[in-house]
Each structure stands twice: as structure tokens, then as C-alpha cells.
Amino acid sequence: MGYELSKKEIGERIASLRSKKGISQEDLAKSIAISRPSLTQIELGNRGVSLIEMQKISIALGFSLDDFMTKAFLSNQSLQPSGTSQEKVTSERVSVPTLNINKFKNVLLYILERCAGKPNVGETVLYKLLYFSDFNYYELYEEHLTGARYKKLPYGPVPQKLDAIISQMIDANQLQRIKTEFKGFPQKRYLPLEKADLTGLKASEKDVIDKVIEQMSDWSATAISDYSHKDLPWEVTEEGKDISYNLAFYRELPYSVRVYDEDDND
Structure with missing residues (x-):
């Protein structure tokens, strides 16, 4: 039975794996036939992903859907290499700008x-x-x-x-x-x-x-x-x-x- 993922977790996993593989948003969006803004909304957890879209993403990024749905997927894939900005982006989501x-x-x-x-x-x-x-x-x-x-x-x-x-x-x-x-x-x-x-x-x-x-x-x-x-x-x-x-x-x-x-x- 797969681990129950939220839209945010799905988006973060896709963004992390895409970044790890060095694939641009533009190229991934084209390969799964959606717009780049739609892919951005997926990666930010603001948009759901259909099963057909997930299958296309799994082929484009080279992962197993069964593995993707497990709790330990991120750690198993070593998706957060040092120096990438994804970890920083995630933490910055709670950052609120204060006008000086x-x-x-x-x-x-x-x-x-x-x-x-x-x-x-x-x-x-x-x-x-x-x-x-x-x-x-x-x-x-x-x-x-x-x-x-x-x-x-x-x-x-x-x-x-x-x-x-x-x-x-x-x-x-x-x-x-x-x-x-x-x-x-x-x-x-x-x-x-x-x-x-x-x-x-x-x-x-x-x-x-x-x-x-x-x-x-x-x-x-x-x-x-x-x-x-x-x-x-x-x-x-x-x-x-x-x-x-x-x-x-x-x-x-x-x-x-x-x-x-x-x-x-x-």
C-alpha cells in the first residue's frame, strides 16, 4: 500500500528529482504536454497531478511510481545534494517580506x-x-x-x-x-x-x-x-x-x- 502523499509532498519530490537530474522546468513541461506555469504550480503543491501526468513524469525523470509513493523515497534517491536551492526554497516559503x-x-x-x-x-x-x-x-x-x-x-x-x-x-x-x-x-x-x-x-x-x-x-x-x-x-x-x-x-x-x-x- 502506498504512502499517502499531500500535493505539497508530491510537488517537492518532483522538483527535487528534476533538479537532481538537471532537467529544466521547460523541458519537463514539454515532455508531459503541460505548460511551464502548470508544472510550477505542481511543484509548489498548488495543483494536483493526474495519474496519466504522473506516469509521464515518472518516465521523463526515470523513477518507479511505486517507489515514488513510499515514505523513504527522498532519502533513498538522495535527492537533496548539497548546494542545491530546493531546501532553501522550501524553508523560504514561510518567509514574509517586511517593508523597510x-x-x-x-x-x-x-x-x-x-x-x-x-x-x-x-x-x-x-x-x-x-x-x-x-x-x-x-x-x-x-x-x-x-x-x-x-x-x-x-x-x-x-x-x-x-x-x-x-x-x-x-x-x-x-x-x-x-x-x-x-x-x-x-x-x-x-x-x-x-x-x-x-x-x-x-x-x-x-x-x-x-x-x-x-x-x-x-x-x-x-x-x-x-x-x-x-x-x-x-x-x-x-x-x-x-x-x-x-x-x-x-x-x-x-x-x-x-x-x-x-x-x-x-
Whole structure:
């Protein structure tokens, strides 16, 4: 008689074995004829797996279904090699980001210092630069940069409490809000009125922000929105829900900022 597995245990076992075998989510999803977001939801324990899907997964990953259902499957398979992120991902599932308002304000000021003069950088682009700075840093270092929470809204990820923070900064003469037009469309922009205090930023944090600015700050609002909609954390989150930071560990190219190092280990 098989051991009774929860959806979470099934997902963790599949993710661990896939990682151990060096198979990407994209390749496994294709081999079992489901979408990558569906596979992500399975691995996170948010979606059940049909018997037919389990049979296909067992063939693709090379395991016995009978063995898979036993209590000792993980230890028998030695599925958690040292240095993999799966153990860390599991522990991070209970991690709740805590907003560091002062740090968030200074990250915002720093991005505006670098980008406010660019005519394309209105609210939409600004939101995405903040999102990718936060999620790229978390994927690399498994620590929160600003601790901001992002909600999935139709136009992309939006940091919560941003309106209140910006209002505080305007009242404190740190920011100025201006309304302009860009390519015939109305645009809301922000100008920094003081320099960011970077003493609270680690070199690694500034480096991640700089790379995001270099990569994306010249993109149009449409281009950066379309790009953010294909980022897996946004893609698999339900409309109106908070985007979980741990989903960053499931990214693949071109979004993943860790995948380059992992390729060297093959």
C-alpha cells in the first residue's frame, strides 16, 4: 500500500528529482504536454497531478511510481545534494517580506536619480524597475532588498503602499510629481528633489539595481510591461494576489539571474 502523499509532498519530490537530474522546468513541461506555469504550480503543491501526468513524469525523470509513493523515497534517491536551492526554497516559503520604508525610499530616489531624465520613465516603467530590482536580488541572495510586497494587477506587478510612500516623500520635498505626455499619451512622472542616501545599501544591492537600470530603463512602458507579464512569478500568480518572492527560484532564461552559474556545473 502506498504512502499517502499531500500535493505539497508530491510537488517537492518532483522538483527535487528534476533538479537532481538537471532537467529544466521547460523541458519537463514539454515532455508531459503541460505548460511551464502548470508544472510550477505542481511543484509548489498548488495543483494536483493526474495519474496519466504522473506516469509521464515518472518516465521523463526515470523513477518507479511505486517507489515514488513510499515514505523513504527522498532519502533513498538522495535527492537533496548539497548546494542545491530546493531546501532553501522550501524553508523560504514561510518567509514574509517586511517593508523597510526608509530603504525603499532611498532605492526609489536612486532609480530616479539615474532615470528621471529619460522621457520614457513614467510610473509604469518605474514600478517595473522596482519590481525587478527586488525580485532579482531575492533570487540571487535569498534576502529581501526593500521588503516591498507586489500585487499582480492587469498592467503588471505594482508595489503595495507606493501611493502612500510617494505622498509622504512629496510632502517632505523629496519628490515632485509632474504630468507630461510621451508619444501622445498622458504620463505621470517623478523628479527627485534630494540625493539618495546609499549608506544603507550593500554593494551587492546597488549592483543588482544598476544592472536592472542598465537592462530596462530605456524600454517603453509597453515593452517593459509585456516583459514583466512573462516573468514566471507574475505569470503564475492569481489576479489581485500578492506575488510570492520564492517564485523567483523557478525562473528560467531570460529572466533568471542565477541560471548562468548553474549552467557551468554540467
